[in-house]
Amino acid sequence: MDLLRGVNIYLVGMMGVGKTTVGRILARELKYRFFDTDELIVRVANQSIAEIFDREGEEAFRELETKVLGELSAYQNSVVATGGGIVARSTNWGYLHYGIVVWLDVPVDQLCDRLRSDSTRPLLREGDLKSKLQSLLSERERFYTQADVRVGISGGEKPEEVARQAIEEINKVLEEGRRKREEDIYSKLEREPYFTFYGVDLLNLLLS
Numbered sequence: 001m002d003l004l005r006g007v008n009i010y011l012v013g014m015m016g017v018g019k020t021t022v023g024r025i026l027a028r029e030l031k032y033r034f035f036d037t038d039e040l041i042v043r044v045a046n047q048s049i050a051e052i053f054d055r056e057g058e059e060a061f062r063e064l065e066t067k068v069l070g071e072l073s074a075y076q077n078s079v080v081a082t083g084g085g086i087v088a089r090s091t092n093w094g095y096l097h098y099g100i101v102v103w104l105d106v107p108v109d110q111l112c113d114r115l116r117s118d119s120t121r122p123l124l125r126e127g128d129l130k131s132k133l134q135s136l137l138s139e140r141e142r143f144y145t146q147a148d149v150r151v152g153i154s155g156g157e158k159p160e161e162v163a164r165q166a167i168e169e170i171n172k173v174l175e176e177g178r179r180k181r182e183e184d185i186y187s188k189l190e191r192e193p194y195f196t197f198y199g200v201d202l203l204n205l206l207l208s
Contacts, residue, residue, distance in 0.1 A: 009102060018153075034080075100174075106155065
């Protein structure tokens with residue numbers, strides 16, 4: 001994927017969609033580094049996410065999340081798995097838009113099956129699991145749709161298949177971006193003819 005040129009890939013989506021698992025596979029395939037924002041927050045705070053929620057509250061967790069994301073955005077050649085609620089803060093999009101944002105979209109029923117026995121999620125502790133997940137998705141979906149790429153997952157795919165689909169969709173976005181840049185350059189040169197400067201064909205230089 002030469003067109004990627006070191007640009008970071010950020011995986012977004014609801015908890016339980018498989019961002020960490022798919023992210024590790026993507027990083028391996030692309031020869032990128034892999035980071036998980038939740039894992040980094042735990043290391044920085046020296047406490048679990050559940051403990052941060054209990055002792056300091058969700059807002060403190062979100063502040064840490066933004067700081068970690070800001071630090072990661074300074075790097076290149078990275079696949080970053082993010083927390084499910086990271087998209088709800090406009091500040092975070094200032095960092096996410098420096099890379100390619102990939103939304104892993106899994107149906108709520110499938111998320112229920114995956115998370116039914118998971119007691120580590122602070123936002124899922126109370127109430128009916130499906131209702132809570134549906135409520136969170138309703139709050140966040142308008143942010144998820146701002147992603148550059150959507151990968152729809154029915155639930156039966158293996159992580160490797162999801163990663164392969166993500167790479168295909170990222171390639172499409174990159175190719176479309178390259179085509180658009182070429183069209184813009186050709187359009188400009190139709191108005192302002194190009195020329196050769198010191199033996200260099202400026203048109204080919206611009207398109208390289």
